Each structure stands twice: as C-alpha cells, then as structure tokens.
Amino acid sequence: MTLLICPTYMESSWQDVLNVTTYHLASNKELGLRWFSQLRSNKERVQFCFNYQIFRNKLSFWLNVICGSQHKKHWEKASELRVEGNRCFHDKDFGKAVECYTQSILSAPFPRPNDAGEHHEELALGFANRSAALFHLHMYKECLKDIERAFQQGYPQELSYKLYQRKGMCLHYLNDYSYAKRAFSEALHILKEGRLDTKKMEIQKKEIQNLLKLCETPRHSMPKVQPYDCDDKQTLPDISYGRNSNFPSASSAVDVQCNKEKGRHVVANRMLSAGDTIFVETPYASVLLPNFYTTNCHHCYDKLVTAVPCHQCSQVRYCSEHCCKESWVKYHKWECGNLDLLHSVGIAHLAFRIILVTGMPCLSEFLKNKDRTDDQEMYLDTERQHCIRNYLRVYHLVTHSREMYVEDNFQYALTAALLLLLLKKVRFFCSDDNHTCSDGCSDISFESTPFNKEESSGNNSQDPSNNSDFIQNLLINSHDKTSLVAATGGLCLRHIQQLVCNASAITQLQTFQAENETVLMEKQVRVATAFYPSSSLMNHSCDPNIITSFHKDKLIVRVVKKVSPGGEVYNCYGPHFRRMSREDRQKALIEQYFFVCKCEACEGNGEWENKFQALRCNSCEGPLRPLNDISRTSCIDCDREQDCAIQQQKLFAAHDLFIQGLQLAEKKFFKDALEKLQKCHKIREKLLYKHHKQLAEVRDKIAWCYSSLGEFWLAVGFLRPTLVTTSEQFGAHSIEIANELQKFSDLLLNAIPQLLQEGHNSKESFIRNVFRESHEVISRAVEIFSIHYGSHHVAVKELKEKEKQLEGLS
Structure with a gap:
C-alpha cells in the first residue's frame, strides 16, 4: 500500500510529487479519495486529475522542470571530447580513447544545414579517430564500420588516404587480400590530391606501396592477430514442433485454454521434453533501463562494442544504423529530448512506449470500435487489421484495478495524466491520418524533433504550462478527436495497471572476476522491462516447468521438465520455492498479483525448506525442526526431541569466527583467514545439518582462500561437498x-x-x-x-x- 506522508520536504522526484499529492487528496474532504474510488473507468480517473487546479499545477510544473534540452548536440563539446580522445590515443590507452571518441560522436551535430554549421566535419572526424583506436585494439570489423561512417558523414577528401590505408590493413588482417589491394590502390590515388609536402608525400607513398606488395604474398604478410570482435554471437533457437498459427510466437505443441478457475492459461497438447523451445517472442514494447544506456543498444539491447548516435540527441546509443532508424520511426521521434521525464515515472515509461509503438491511427480505430464484441471480425476490412489484433493481445491482459489500493490507483492515474500531457507536447495526436490536428501540431519527420523545431511564442499550444484549452477538451464527452485523446489517457492508465502483473524483466548474463583473481563469477542482471503478450498467459507455479532466457530483446522459453499432454505449462513470477519460504512467497504473490498460490510446493507440508537452515540431530544426524521459545525441537527424520541451547551458543561463536575470517580474506590475508574459517567450519560441521546453507557458505570461503593461495587441490576438496548441497536446494x-x-x-x-x-x-x-x-x-x-x-x-x-x-x- 502507498505510504501517505506529510509534504514537509522538497519534491525532488516524481514519487515525491505523487506522495505529496496523494496526502493532499486523502486529507481534503471536498476532494477526497472517496470521490476518486467511486470512479469506474480509467478514462474518468485520468480526467479526475485534470478537474482540480492543484493537480493541474503539479502536472504542468513537473513537465516544465524535467523536459529540457540538456542532451542537445554541441560541436564545441564534441571537439573537446575528441581532443581528450587524442590524448588517450597518444598515451596508448586505446580503450579509454574509444569511449572519449564515442562521447564526441554522440555530441556532434549531424552535417546538415542549421545543425553543424561551419563545423560539419566534426562527426566524421569522431568516427575516423575512433576507427584508429579500434584498429589498435585489433577490432578490425568495427574499425571498418567506422571508416564507412566517416566517409558517409563527409570526411575531408584530402585526408581520405589515411582511412583507405587503414581500411586496407584491416582487410589484410581479415585475410581479404583482393579488397585490401583495392583499398591501398585507392589510398595511392587520393594521396596525389593531398596537401602533403613532397617529402612527406613520398614517405607516405612508399609505405602504402609496401603494404600493397604484402597483398601479393599473403603467406608472409603481417602477423595474424585474432580479431577482438570475433563472431561469438548467439543465435535464436528454432521453436520446437513448428510455430502455432493461432497462438503468436508459440510452439504448435501448446495451446491457450480458458476456464473460470484458472482464466487463460497455457497447456501442452503433446509430450514436452526438457530442452524444448515453446516460445520465441519479440516484445510488443520494451524500455532499456537508464543505467544501461552506455553499455547496451537503446533499441535491441545488444551489448555495445561501438555506438551509433541518435540524429538529434546525445542521450542514447545504438548498435547499428538499422536500430537507430527503426527506433526513431517506432517511438524515439516522440521521446527524443524527453527521456529524463520518462525516467522519472519509472515503469510507467513502458506504458507510454506501448501507446507510441501502437500509433495514433491504430489507437483511434481501436477506440471507435472497442465496445464491439466480435473482436475477430470487426477489423477484417481495414488496412490496420494486423496492428489492431496485436494491440488487442495487450489490451486484454488483466489489470487487477479493482483489487488495487485506491491510493495506488490515484497515483497511477496522475502519472497517466502527466504522460498524456507529454503526448500532447510532442504532437503525437497529429499522427492520426484520419483527423486534422486539433492542437496546432504538425507531423514530425525523421529530421525533426522538439530540439530543432522552432516554436512560435504566440502559439500557446506549444507551451506545456498552458494546457487550459486542451484540458477542457479532455472533459468533453463526444465522438470527435478530443474524445479520442481523453480515451488515450485511459488506455495509458490501463497499461500502467497491467505492468504491475504482466511486465517482464529482460536479463543478461554478466561475468565478473572474483577477488581471488582465479574464478570467474556470473550473475543475471536486469537491463530492460518488456511486455510479452503471449508468454504472459502462462500461470504461476512456485515450482515451474519452464525457464526463460533472452537473445537481445527476444524472450526464449524452454521446458526444463517433462510436461504430459494436457498438462499446464507454468512460469514462476519471482517467488520460487527453492529460494523463498512459503510464507514469503504467499505474501509477495498476494501483494503484487492478488492471488493465493495453491501449487504443489505451497500445498505441501513445508518441512523441505527447513532442512537448509536446520541443526543436526544428535541421534540420526538428520535435520531438526525450527526451535521453540525454549530452544527445544525434534528431528524431521527420527522425531526424537532434544534441547539445543548449548548448540546455539556455540554457533554464535562460530558466526563471529566466520565474520573475522571473511574480513581477513577481503584484505587478502588468506592464511590468517583460513585459520578463523577452519575453526568455524569445525564447529558448524559438528552442529549443523549436512545441507545447511551456513555450512556450504564457510566451505565456499575456505575454497576461495586456498584458491587464492594457489592450493587448488585443497580448494577442490572443500568445494566438492557444496555441489551436493546446491543440488539438493536448487x-x-x-x-x-x-x-x-x-x-x-x-x-x-x-x-x-x-x-x-x-x-x-x-x-x-x-x-x-x-x-x-x-x-x-x-x-x-x-x-x-x-x-x-x-x-x-x-x-x-x-x-x-x-x-x-x-x-x-x-
């Protein structure tokens, strides 16, 4: 439930604004949450937020404060960053040079009229310089891409011989000798037009000619270096048993069924085996988390090696020109320059993205016909049939709006109202080709954004703080354009509500070096949030029979245990029985998903999870049940009762030894750490059940210390039993x-x-x-x-x- 707090502090985040506004609403008898709670449609809830001046002021103020041009491109900044890159290059710090050149590329205006002015070569110079650093890092394929980009952005003709020479060397390293010869020949041809003095020109000419000769004898040419950007990309798997024509992105081996008890759910129509791929799904919409803007492509989320910039802002990075252009067409032309505001609303950014990728033409057609019940036939005669059917898959996902706390629903509605004002600000509603624009907007082309669109001071519709006419139009209950705009606000709120239960985290495996500098550790990290309409139909189980993974933004669902024909395919919404107690799982599922889980893991006796934190039985060495208030318990296996007060005292001492050992190990005093940890291990081994987490934990740390000292076989001896515990637990x-x-x-x-x-x-x-x-x-x-x-x-x-x-x- 949302915490209502008194507004005695600065509203430094959108959540602060929501909390303060909710406090005022709950405290005001005239407004009151009771009034809001009586509203039954999302359209009414969003309109409620425009009915009162206090809410309108909050919305307009936040829109004005957060939306700005701090990410606009500046050639001066690009030049400074390129000079910094040159310094790093001179110091042979090529990795840092690449990042400096990348930042320069992001900041450089594109060489078009009124963008770069007299400094139209800045972007091309950034790409050219980055290609040089990439060459020294042996990243030849990426180097070649940057050379082509430099040419495309107008690299000076008199200097082009340098790029052709570098291109030839890259191709030579990649064993493409015929194209390397062409590049060197082109370099010689352009060199004649260069501005070098006679002496330097002769030196350069001789160097290129020598390189050209090496292409004639490739076996004795430059030493072969394994390219850094070798082809290790994963490929998308094929869907097992073929695609399902009636269930998008799913295997023909699964179907959707619906009943009163389970709602819509996924079942197998044949035997599924471990390893079968039953979903490969592209998200309907997704957003990259801001923390990964510098490391991942803004559109497909692939890890970046080198970055391609947006044409208008310096905030986002792409892995390719294709992703850059596709992103612009689908959503970025409206988000460009406004991402700081969208970051402030958190996961609601994804709801905004859903509206954008659907598009106003599709939304308006849908809103005019959404009350019809013949979903399968209503759009057959329209050119937007495919788009609308796809949107219906999102629209029909559950919202649980009636089960939500009224405070939460109000905060979601206020956020939707803010996003509706942003849609108006970026002229999104002018993209409906069935209507003339009602707010003075004009279509935004690929080259035009809020950054370079000159706005007339006399046109109030362009000022985010002057929304009175727009807001009044939202309250008109008619079938014209303004009604569609108001209804879009209701859709935005609906999608925010859906995100609570249906959003998926896109994760990537990250590898990092352990402190002992020997063992590599890996963990899954959330990089983006997405909407996958088909896979969202899988119900939850705390013991699922599938696992999800990702290829860029594509969701891959594989079976991990056999599923019989007619058996349900279960996902896990987070609370897994091997990682959380039954009590914690039930609490988490009720709070976020509004249901009580009745899976086999939750319906069992619950004693399984106790053994990983159980004391050892003095009689049979089995796991003991949790202690009562007087430190007495009984064994799960032999049921013998015993007093454990003394064991608890010894385990407290063992814990102190463990902390001391860990602190010493972190300071790299591994021999001293081993002394403490082995004493701890001796106590725990005697008192704890063999699969206790703390016993596995101390063994793992002892193995770490031995490994750090180079005693690998001793480390093996201590790590081996932890495998059994891990297998038992997970x-x-x-x-x-x-x-x-x-x-x-x-x-x-x-x-x-x-x-x-x-x-x-x-x-x-x-x-x-x-x-x-x-x-x-x-x-x-x-x-x-x-x-x-x-x-x-x-x-x-x-x-x-x-x-x-x-x-x-x-």
Whole structure:
C-alpha cells in the first residue's frame, strides 16, 4: 500500500510529487479519495486529475522542470571530447580513447544545414579517430564500420588516404587480400590530391606501396592477430514442433485454454521434453533501463562494442544504423529530448512506449470500435487489421484495478495524466491520418524533433504550462478527436495497471572476476522491462516447468521438465520455492498479483525448506525442526526431541569466527583467514545439518582462500561437498548447480597441472579419477546450460573450450 506522508520536504522526484499529492487528496474532504474510488473507468480517473487546479499545477510544473534540452548536440563539446580522445590515443590507452571518441560522436551535430554549421566535419572526424583506436585494439570489423561512417558523414577528401590505408590493413588482417589491394590502390590515388609536402608525400607513398606488395604474398604478410570482435554471437533457437498459427510466437505443441478457475492459461497438447523451445517472442514494447544506456543498444539491447548516435540527441546509443532508424520511426521521434521525464515515472515509461509503438491511427480505430464484441471480425476490412489484433493481445491482459489500493490507483492515474500531457507536447495526436490536428501540431519527420523545431511564442499550444484549452477538451464527452485523446489517457492508465502483473524483466548474463583473481563469477542482471503478450498467459507455479532466457530483446522459453499432454505449462513470477519460504512467497504473490498460490510446493507440508537452515540431530544426524521459545525441537527424520541451547551458543561463536575470517580474506590475508574459517567450519560441521546453507557458505570461503593461495587441490576438496548441497536446494538441473559446476571445473583445471607436477602422476589411478571427474563435471554443466539457454550459449562454448584444455593436459 502507498505510504501517505506529510509534504514537509522538497519534491525532488516524481514519487515525491505523487506522495505529496496523494496526502493532499486523502486529507481534503471536498476532494477526497472517496470521490476518486467511486470512479469506474480509467478514462474518468485520468480526467479526475485534470478537474482540480492543484493537480493541474503539479502536472504542468513537473513537465516544465524535467523536459529540457540538456542532451542537445554541441560541436564545441564534441571537439573537446575528441581532443581528450587524442590524448588517450597518444598515451596508448586505446580503450579509454574509444569511449572519449564515442562521447564526441554522440555530441556532434549531424552535417546538415542549421545543425553543424561551419563545423560539419566534426562527426566524421569522431568516427575516423575512433576507427584508429579500434584498429589498435585489433577490432578490425568495427574499425571498418567506422571508416564507412566517416566517409558517409563527409570526411575531408584530402585526408581520405589515411582511412583507405587503414581500411586496407584491416582487410589484410581479415585475410581479404583482393579488397585490401583495392583499398591501398585507392589510398595511392587520393594521396596525389593531398596537401602533403613532397617529402612527406613520398614517405607516405612508399609505405602504402609496401603494404600493397604484402597483398601479393599473403603467406608472409603481417602477423595474424585474432580479431577482438570475433563472431561469438548467439543465435535464436528454432521453436520446437513448428510455430502455432493461432497462438503468436508459440510452439504448435501448446495451446491457450480458458476456464473460470484458472482464466487463460497455457497447456501442452503433446509430450514436452526438457530442452524444448515453446516460445520465441519479440516484445510488443520494451524500455532499456537508464543505467544501461552506455553499455547496451537503446533499441535491441545488444551489448555495445561501438555506438551509433541518435540524429538529434546525445542521450542514447545504438548498435547499428538499422536500430537507430527503426527506433526513431517506432517511438524515439516522440521521446527524443524527453527521456529524463520518462525516467522519472519509472515503469510507467513502458506504458507510454506501448501507446507510441501502437500509433495514433491504430489507437483511434481501436477506440471507435472497442465496445464491439466480435473482436475477430470487426477489423477484417481495414488496412490496420494486423496492428489492431496485436494491440488487442495487450489490451486484454488483466489489470487487477479493482483489487488495487485506491491510493495506488490515484497515483497511477496522475502519472497517466502527466504522460498524456507529454503526448500532447510532442504532437503525437497529429499522427492520426484520419483527423486534422486539433492542437496546432504538425507531423514530425525523421529530421525533426522538439530540439530543432522552432516554436512560435504566440502559439500557446506549444507551451506545456498552458494546457487550459486542451484540458477542457479532455472533459468533453463526444465522438470527435478530443474524445479520442481523453480515451488515450485511459488506455495509458490501463497499461500502467497491467505492468504491475504482466511486465517482464529482460536479463543478461554478466561475468565478473572474483577477488581471488582465479574464478570467474556470473550473475543475471536486469537491463530492460518488456511486455510479452503471449508468454504472459502462462500461470504461476512456485515450482515451474519452464525457464526463460533472452537473445537481445527476444524472450526464449524452454521446458526444463517433462510436461504430459494436457498438462499446464507454468512460469514462476519471482517467488520460487527453492529460494523463498512459503510464507514469503504467499505474501509477495498476494501483494503484487492478488492471488493465493495453491501449487504443489505451497500445498505441501513445508518441512523441505527447513532442512537448509536446520541443526543436526544428535541421534540420526538428520535435520531438526525450527526451535521453540525454549530452544527445544525434534528431528524431521527420527522425531526424537532434544534441547539445543548449548548448540546455539556455540554457533554464535562460530558466526563471529566466520565474520573475522571473511574480513581477513577481503584484505587478502588468506592464511590468517583460513585459520578463523577452519575453526568455524569445525564447529558448524559438528552442529549443523549436512545441507545447511551456513555450512556450504564457510566451505565456499575456505575454497576461495586456498584458491587464492594457489592450493587448488585443497580448494577442490572443500568445494566438492557444496555441489551436493546446491543440488539438493536448487535441483539437480538448476542453473545454480550449473554455475557451481562451472566454478568447480575452473578449480579442477588449475589443480591438475599442479598434481602432475608434484609427482601424483605416479599414482595413475588417482590421476585417472581426477580426469574422469573433470570430464563428468564439464559434461554435466554443458547439459544443464544447453537445456536452459541452448547449445550456442556463451557458457556452453566456454565449457567446451575447457574440455579441449583437459584433453591437452592428458
């Protein structure tokens, strides 16, 4: 429930504005939340926010404060950043130089009239300089792309010989000798038109001629360097059993069914096996999180190697010109220059994006006909049939608006009202080709945005703070353009409500180096939020039979356990029975999704989850039940009662030892840390159940310390039992056990050379067992990663490389 707080502080965020406004509404008897709660349609809820001056002032003020031109392009800034890049290049810090040149490229105006003026070459120079840094990083394919971009943006003709020479060298490294010869020949031709003095021209000419000769004898040419940007891209998997003609993005092996108890849900119509791909879905709409603007493409979310800029703002980055143009056409032409405001509303940005990608022509057609019930036939004669049918899949997702707290619904409505004003500001409603513009707007072309559109001071419709006519029009209940605008506000609110239950996080696997500098760690990081209408129809289970992964913005759903014909396909909405207690799961699901989960994991006795935090039975060594108020309990296995007060005291001491050991290890005092951690381990091993989380935790830290000291075989001995615990807790085919196996394989590959060098090769059976264990660990990890992410996943490729290393050691 939203916390109502007194407005005694500065409203520094949109959430502050919402909290203060909600406080005023709840405190005002004339307005009151009671009035708002009686409204039954989303259109009325949004109109309510325009009915009162206090709300209108808040909306207009926030629109004025946040929307600005701080991300406008400036050639002066681009030039400064390019000079900084030159300094880094001179210092041979090529990675930093690439980033400086990228920032220069983002800041440089495009060479069109009234943009760059006399400094029209700035963008081309940025691309050319970045290509030089990329060349020194052996990123030849990316270097070639930047060379072409420099030419396209008007790189000076008299300097072009440099780029052709660099192009030829890249092609030579990539073994494309015929095209390399063409590039060198072009460089020689252009050199004649250069402004070099005679001496420098002869030196440059000789250098290019020598490079040209190398193309005649490629076997004895430049040393071959493995390109940094080698082709390791994942590919999209095929949908198992073919595509479903009646269920977009789904396999023909699944269908949608509907009943009163479960609503719409997904069922198998044949036997599904682990590894089957049942969804490959492109999001209807999605947004990149601001924290990843510098590392991921703004449109497809692929990790950036080099960036392509927006034509108008310096805020976003793209992986290619294709993504840049597609983004502009679909949504960025309205968002350009307004992203700070959209960031301020959080996840509601995605609701705004849904409106944009749907488009006003489609929305207006939909709104005029949405009360009809024959959804399958109503649009058959219109050219927008496909667009509207796609939108219907989003529109019909549940909102749970009646179950939401009235305070939350009001805050969502106020946010929708703000977004409606932004839609008016960017002239979105003028994009409906069935209507003339009612607010003085004109269509925005690819070259035109709020940044370079000159607005007349006499035209009040362009001023976000002067919305009186616009707001009054929203309150008119007619069938003209203004009614459609008001209804769009209701749709925006509907999508905000839907996001609470239907939005999906797009994640990417990030690899980072552990402090011991030996073991690589991996974790899934959320980079974007998206709407996937088809896969959203899967119901929840705390023990799901599918797993999701992503290829850029594409959602991939794979089966992880068998599903019989007629069996339901279950997703997990977050609360997983292996990661959360039943009580916490139920609380989370009720608060966000408004239902009580009755899956098998929730209907069970609940004792399974206790054993990972259970004490050890003195009699049978099984797990004990949770302690009562006087520190007594009984064993889950043998049911024997016992007093555990003394064990608790010893475990407190063990915890202190663990913290001390961890602090020493973080300071890299690994030998001292081992002394503390091994004492802790001795106590915990005696008192805790064998699969207790804290026992696995201390073993993992001991393995870390031994690994940091180069004692890999000792580290193997302590990490091995944690695999059993991880498997018990998360499942034998879970991604958690796959990650642990990958870490364990790193230790084994480091331990084997040591064992061979230390004379263990005299014990052939021992060495054979180590090699066999290593093969089994890698094979098992490959199998699990393949089921979860497919055989082309980077983790699978890394494990197969380890297999080759293992064969080399044998």
